[in-house]
Structures are given as structure tokens and as C-alpha cells.
Amino acid sequence: MKRKINIILSILIAAVIVLSGCTEQKQSGTKETSESKGTSNSSKEKAINVAMSGEAEKLDPHFASPVNEVTIVQTIFNGLVKFPTGTVDFEKIEGDLAEKWESNSDATQWTFHLKKGVKWQKGYGELTSEDVKWSFERVMDEKTGSPWRADYDNVANIEAPEQYTVVFNLKQPDASFLLKVLNYHGGMIVNKKAIEDAGDKFMTSPVGTGPFIFEEYSPKDKVVLIKNKDFFKGEPKLEKVILKIMTDPTAVEIAMDKGEIQLGLGIGDQLWIDKRKENKDLVLDFTTPALLWGIHLNMSKPPLDDIRVREAIAHAIDIKTYVNKVVGKDAASLPTGNVSAVYFGAAKVGAYDYDPEKSKELLKEAGYEKGLTLPKQYISTLNSYLDIMVYVQDQLRKVGIEMPLEKVEHATYHANARKDLNNIALYGYVRAPHADTVLTQFFYGPSTVGTPTGVTNYSHYNKVDKLIEQARVELDKTKAKQIYKEAQEQIKKDFIYVPLVETNTVLVRRKEVDLGYNQNKIKGTMIYNYYIDENTDLKD
Numbered sequence: 001m002k003r004k005i006n007i008i009l010s011i012l013i014a015a016v017i018v019l020s021g022c023t024e025q026k027q028s029g030t031k032e033t034s035e036s037k038g039t040s041n042s043s044k045e046k047a048i049n050v051a052m053s054g055e056a057e058k059l060d061p062h063f064a065s066p067v068n069e070v071t072i073v074q075t076i077f078n079g080l081v082k083f084p085t086g087t088v089d090f091e092k093i094e095g096d097l098a099e100k101w102e103s104n105s106d107a108t109q110w111t112f113h114l115k116k117g118v119k120w121q122k123g124y125g126e127l128t129s130e131d132v133k134w135s136f137e138r139v140m141d142e143k144t145g146s147p148w149r150a151d152y153d154n155v156a157n158i159e160a161p162e163q164y165t166v167v168f169n170l171k172q173p174d175a176s177f178l179l180k181v182l183n184y185h186g187g188m189i190v191n192k193k194a195i196e197d198a199g200d201k202f203m204t205s206p207v208g209t210g211p212f213i214f215e216e217y218s219p220k221d222k223v224v225l226i227k228n229k230d231f232f233k234g235e236p237k238l239e240k241v242i243l244k245i246m247t248d249p250t251a252v253e254i255a256m257d258k259g260e261i262q263l264g265l266g267i268g269d270q271l272w273i274d275k276r277k278e279n280k281d282l283v284l285d286f287t288t289p290a291l292l293w294g295i296h297l298n299m300s301k302p303p304l305d306d307i308r309v310r311e312a313i314a315h316a317i318d319i320k321t322y323v324n325k326v327v328g329k330d331a332a333s334l335p336t337g338n339v340s341a342v343y344f345g346a347a348k349v350g351a352y353d354y355d356p357e358k359s360k361e362l363l364k365e366a367g368y369e370k371g372l373t374l375p376k377q378y379i380s381t382l383n384s385y386l387d388i389m390v391y392v393q394d395q396l397r398k399v400g401i402e403m404p405l406e407k408v409e410h411a412t413y414h415a416n417a418r419k420d421l422n423n424i425a426l427y428g429y430v431r432a433p434h435a436d437t438v439l440t441q442f443f444y445g446p447s448t449v450g451t452p453t454g455v456t457n458y459s460h461y462n463k464v465d466k467l468i469e470q471a472r473v474e475l476d477k478t479k480a481k482q483i484y485k486e487a488q489e490q491i492k493k494d495f496i497y498v499p500l501v502e503t504n505t506v507l508v509r510r511k512e513v514d515l516g517y518n519q520n521k522i523k524g525t526m527i528y529n530y531y532i533d534e535n536t537d538l539k540d
Contacts, residue, residue: 045239045240046237046238046239046240046537046538047238047239047240047241047242048238048240048241048242048262048263048532048536048538049242049243049244049260049261049262050071050241050242050243050244050263050532051243051244051245051246051252051255051261051264052068052071052223052243052244052245052246053067053068053245053246053247053382053384053410054066054068054245054247054382054409054410054411055068055219055220055245055411056068056069056072056204056217056223056243057069057203057204057411058203059072059073059076059203059204059205059206059214059217059223060073060190060195060202060203060206061073061076061077061185061186061188061190061206061208062138062139062144062146062148062185062186062188062190063145063146063147063203064185065147065414066410066411066414067527067528067529068243070184070185070527071243071527071528071529072223072225072243073188073206073208074183074210074527074531075210075211075212075225075241075532075533076121076206076207076208076210076212076213076214076225077183077188077189077190077206077208077209077210078096078097078118078183078188078189078208078209078210079096079097079181079182079183079184079187079188079189080095080096080097080098080101080112080132080166080181080182080183080187080189081093081094081095081096081098081101081178081181081182081183082094082095082096082182082183083182083524083526084517084518085516085517085518085531085533085535086515086517086518086521086522086523086524086525086531087518087523087524088288088289088430088433088523088524088525088526089433089524090176090179090344090432090433090434093178093182095115096183097114097115097118097127097132097189097209098112098113098114098115099113099114099115100112100113101113101178103177106173106475107170107173107174107175107177107475108169108170108171108172108173108174109167109168109169109170110167110168110170110177110181111165111166111167111168112132112165112166112167112168112181113164113165114127114128114129114132114164114165114166115164115232116164117232118209118232119209119230119232120191120194120207120208120209121207121208121209121210121213121214121228121230122194122207122213124191124193124194124207127189127209128160128163128164129160129161129162129163129164129165129166130160131189131190131191131192132158132160132166132189133158133159133160133166134192135188135189135190135192136152136155136158136168136181136186137158138190138192138195139151139152139186140152140155142452142453145452146186147418147454147455147456148185148186148455149186149452149453150440150441150444150446150447150453150454150455151180151185151186151440151441151455152180152186153446153453154170154171154172154174154472155168155169155170155171155180156169156170156171157169168181172469172472172473173473173474173475174472174473175474175475175477175480176344176434176436176472179432179434179436179437182432184432184526188208189208189209190206190207190208191207191208194207204217205217209231209232210228210231211227211228211231211233211236211533211534212225212226212227212228212236212241212532213225213226213227213228220245221244221245222242222243222244222245223242223243224240224241224242224243225240225241225242225243226239226240226241227239227240231534233534234534234535235534236533236534236535236536237516237534237535237536237537238532238536238537238538241532249265249267249383252264252265256282256508256510257279259281259510261510262509262510262512262513262538263507263508263509263510263513263529263530264507264508264509265505265506265507265508265528265529266284266285266506266507266508267331267506268327268331268332268503268504268506269327269331270331273331273506276508280511281510281511282508282509282510282511283508283509283510283511284506284507284508285506285507285508285509285521285522285530286504286505286506286507287504287505287507287522287523287524287525288342288504288505288523288524289340289342289343289430289433289524289526290333290340290341290342290430290502290503290504291340291428291429291430291502291503291504291505291528292335292339292340292428292429292430292499292501292502293335293388293426293427293428293499293500293501293502293503294335294338294426294427294428294497294498294499294500295313295392295424295425295426295427295497295498295500296424296425296426296427296442296458296459296496296497297310297313297423297424297459297495297496297497297498298420298422298423298424298425298458298459298460299459299460299461299494299496300460301375301423303366303368303372303374304423304424306366307494307495308362308363308365308366309362309363309366309368309372310494310495310496311359311362311495312358312359312360312362312363312366312399312401313359313396313401313424313495313498314352314495314498315352315353315354315355315356315358315359315362316354316356316359316395316396316398316399316401317352317354317392317395317396317498317500318354318395319334319335319351319352319354319499319500319501320334320354322391322500322501323501326391327501327503331503331504331506332501332502332503333501333502333503334351334501334502335351335499335500335501335502336348336349336350336351336502337349337350337351337488337492337499338438338442338443338488338491338492338497338499339435339438339439339484339488340430340433340438340502341502342433343431343433343434343435343437343438344433344434344435344481345434345435345436345471345480345481345484345485346435346484346488347435347481347484347485347488347489349485349488349489349491349492350492351498351499352492352495352498356398356399359399360399360400363399363400363401368400370400371400371401371402372400372401372402373401373402373404374401374402374403374404374423374424375404375423376404376405376406377389377403377404377405377406377422377423377424378405378406378408378412378413378416378417378421378422379405379406379407379408379413379426380407380408380409380410380413380414381407381408381409381410382410384428385410385413385426386407388426388500389405389426390405392426392500393405403424417449417458418449418450418454418456419449419450420449420450420458422458425458427442427456427458429442429456430505430525430526430528431526432526435471435484435487435488436468436471436472436484439464439468439484439487439488440455440468440472441455441456441457442455442456442457442458442459442497443457443459443461443464443468443487443491443496443497444457444462444464444465444468445457445461445462445465446465448460448461448462459496459497461491461494461496463490463494464486464487464490464491467483467484467486467487467490468487470483471483471484471487505525505528505529507522507525507529507530509530511539512538512539512540513536513537513538513539514535514536514537514538514539515530515531515535515536516533516534516535516536516537517531517533517535
């Protein structure tokens with residue numbers, strides 16, 4: 001059972017920040033700090049403790065990538081627009097820093113009108129259109145080295161004609177441009193002077209406009225945030241957020257049962273779910289969009305430059321058994337293709353059939369009748385990655401393919417993958433729910449890892465670049481979907497990506513937590529965790 005639980009945890013969220021919790025600390029009898037100021041009318045200070053599964057080394061939103069980092073920057077920064085908190089719905093995008101926006105008739109020019117009176121944290125003045133212009137130009141600048149640069153290749157230039165107006169002029173029409181300016185990754189707005197003042201230290205000392213202000217980062221210990229009393233949407237109800245680095249899921253579970261942790265990551269196993277439901281102090285949430293896990297095969301390196309070897313790998317993995325017996329059918333489903341099923345433009349091209357005999361025949365044709373040993377592959381020590389890759393390793397061994405694994409820390413794993421050090425890269429993702437986002441980041445030539453514009457194209461794949469570019473500028477949704485379908489079908493034919501499983505995120509919280517959105521329910525998340533915003537609170 002313990003082994004099964006570990007494997008399930010692996011599927012459920014890549015390195016996720018497991019947990020958030022709350023403590024109440026009495027102010028009386030303690031030395032006043034910046035964390036406790038502004039609470040003289042209350043005898044207690046509300047502090048929420050968030051357990052992270054690893055370090056948070058890049059808190060500059062234009063570089064933040066692992067879940068630990070993305071979750072933190074969500075509380076510090078804002079974008080021009082956002083999904084309603086706790087949802088992921090492309091049709092219901094709302095203003096964040098922008099109060100309204102419009103595009104011209106062919107979607108080549110997008111104009112955003114900013115909210116007035118938005119203050120930067122730590123005394124950096126009022127947000128203006130120049131800040132927005134500079135922020136996006138920073139991401140677009142090759143010298144910056146942001147992994148999200150390729151997302152803005154279609155931007156010709158940005159104008160700031162008035163203090164509260166910013167205009168994006170595009171090279172080609174883009175009907176889904178709002179996804180590029182979400183409060184996510186490159187869409188987060190940063191302050192030029194704050195970055196110049198901090199220099200390299202901005203990575204671990206960020207300044208934004210969000211509900212919480214960065215206070216402290218102690219490696220291997222914690223990140224501390226305090227509330228932003230001047231937040232433009234209203235003063236946060238919580239005084240403090242303490243993000244603790246915790247790596248033991250069992251310890252987190254025990255802490256939650258004791259009431260020391262209030263929010264956490266669940267496990268997608270029915271036995272575990274039923275057991276947790278017995279505790280009436282807990283609430284379980286099941287969120288979308290589905291997390292799609294798969295392995296990317298680097299076609300630029302031997303032996304994976306041979307399509308027969310890639311196809312052999314694709315047919316060697318029994319994903320039905322993995323989903324139904326290892327994970328549990330109530331926790332996961334078979335992948336419907338190389339783009340998660342609920343995304344706009346997902347073609348549901350299907351996964352690969354399990355056929356180990358065909359795998360052996362293909363290896364024989366490729367000259368590996370006696371078997372094949374792949375180069376060493378790095379893999380994260382987190383169960384959320386390790387157990388999946390061990391299953392894949394076992395499946396490949398059954399058809400004569402040995403895949404040596406070297407375990408490294410989670411941050412090192414991602415760094416190595418982006419340096420193009422893996423022939424096979426395991427990745428689980430949730431992205432903005434649109435096929436263009438997924439295809440651009442994972443299967444578009446300019447996004448190839450190891451290049452200046454690299455994002456997460458671990459396969460070095462560029463055969464559908466023209467299709468991606470065509471679909472991106474097609475304003476007719478029906479035609480755009482057809483082009484996206486052609487791209488997804490070609491990707492499947494080229495065997496450069498093997499989808500393994502789709503899962504929803506299982507989250508668990510104590511009943512005293514008031515999320516502050518969606519009538520205290522979370523319907524969707526892009527950060528694999530609960531959102532903590534100005535309305536999040538603790539009930540008495």
C-alpha cells in the first residue's frame with residue numbers, strides 16, 4: 001500500500017507544493033516586527049503556513065518555473081488579466097491590472113486600459129503603462145534569457161501613449177492574445193527600478209503589486225511574506241504567509257490532522273481519499289484542468305534519432321495497467337492525446353497502443369535485436385517524478401531496453417533538462433487552456449531547450465512549426481481547430497512524445513479555511529495548489 005501511495009503521489013503533481021497551513025501567533029509578549037505591524041486592534045496575528053516540496057530559488061516571475069516558485073510569485077505579482085480566482089476558464093477571463101481592453105477587427109492590435117492608483121510594494125510608486133511596456137520588453141529581450149520569451153515572438157512592438165494605456169502591436173492576428181498577458185509566467189508585471197536596485201538579488205527579493213510582500217528567504221528553511229496593506233483590491237485578511245520547505249508527505253499529513261497545517265496536496269487513490277473523508281475536519285477538492293504526464297524523446301540524439309526506437313518505446317509502456325491498477329481509475333484517466341482534453345483546440349488523437357511484441361520487432365529492425373542500453377537519464381528525487389520513471393524503466397526493460405537513472409534534486413533535474421542533458425524527459429503540465437500554448441512550448445522549434453529562446457521543447461521537434469503559426473493567426477475557430485488537429489496528428493506519427501496519464505489535482509484542507517473565492521470552492525488551478533489571495537481567511 002505504501003508503494004502504491006508513493007506512486008500515486010508521483011502522478012499527482014509534479015513536485016508540487018504540498019500543503020498550506022495556518023497558525024495563529026499571539027502578538028502580546030513578542031517583539032514587534034514588520035510582520036506584526038498594523039494589527040494593534042487584534043490580540044492575534046493570522047499566519048498561514050505553506051509547506052513546499054523544494055527550494056524556491058527564482059522568485060523573479062520572468063524566470064520562475066517549478067511549482068514552488070510559481071505558487072509564491074502568484075501572491076506577489078499581477079498580470080493585465082486573470083482567470084477568476086480558483087477557476088481556469090478561457091471564456092471568463094477578467095481584468096487584473098487592466099480595467100478594460102479591446103482589439104481591432106483583425107486582432108493585430110490589443111489595447112489595455114490600466115486601473116488607476118495601483119501601488120508598487122516597498123515605496124516604488126504607482127503602476128503606469130511604462131512599467132507594463134518595460135516588463136514585456138524585458139521578457140522579449142534575448143539578453144534577459146527568460147524561458148517565456150518565445151511566447152511573445154508575435155509582438156512587433158509595445159506603445160505607452162498615455163499614463164494608463166498600453167498598446168500591443170502584433171505581427172500576425174492572434175485571437176487568443178489574452179493568454180499571453182495572464183498573471184502567469186511572462187505575463188507578470190515587474191518594476192524596472194526595483195530590479196535595477198536589487199540586481200541579481202531580485203531573484204530572491206522580488207517586488208510586485210500583489211496582496212503579499214516578500215519579507216525573507218532562508219534556504220532549506222522558509223520564505224516569509226507579509227500582507228500588502230495598500231493592495232489595490234483591498235487589504236488582505238491574513239497577516240502573513242510562511243512557506244516552509246518540507247519534503248515528507250507523511251509529516252504533512254500528520255500535521256494536518258493535528259491542525260498545524262490547513263491546506264495540502266491530496267493523493268489520487270480511492271483508499272486514501274476514503275480514509276481522509278473519515279476526518280470530518282477535512283474537505284477534499286478535485287480540480288481541473290487535468291495534469292498531463294508524458295515523456296519527451298529527444299530526436300536529436302542517438303539512438304532516439306531513429307524513429308523505430310522511438311516507436312518501440314511508445315508501444316512498450318502499458319498505460320492502461322498503470323492508470324487502472326497502479327494509480328486507480330477514480331484518480332486518473334487514459335490520456336486522450338498530446339494536448340490535454342479540456343483545452344481549446346485539443347484534437348483527442350489518442351495514446352499509443354501497448355504492444356511489446358511490436359516493440360521488440362522494431363528494435364530488431366533498428367539493429368538492436370540483443371537489446372539496447374540508453375544513455376543515463378537524470379530524474380528528480382521527488383516521488384512525483386521518480387515513481388513514474390521507475391515504472392517506465394521497468395516497462396522498457398521487458399522489451400530489451402535498459403534505461404539507467406541517476407537521481408538528483410528536483411531543481412537540478414529541471415536545470416539539467418533545460419540544459420538538454422536528458423534523452424528522455426519526464427514532464428507533467430497544466431498550462432493556459434489552449435492548444436497554442438501547449439504546442440508552442442513543447443513542440444515548436446524556437447522553444448527547443450538549450451537555445452536562447454528555449455522553453456520546454458525537450459524533443460528538438462520542429463516539423464509542425466508552420467501549422468502552429470497558421471492556427472495561431474486563424475480567426476475562424478473552426479478552421480483553427482482543424483489546423484491544430486493536423487499538428488497533433490503529425491506529432492503522434494513522429495513518436496516524439498508518449499502521453500502516460502491525465503489526472504486531476506486532489507487537494508485537501510481543514511474546514512476552518514475560508515478560501516475567499518467561488519463560495520469557498522476551488523474549481524480549477526494552474527499552480528497545482530490552492531490560491532492564497534486577499535480574501536483567504538481563517539474561520540474562528
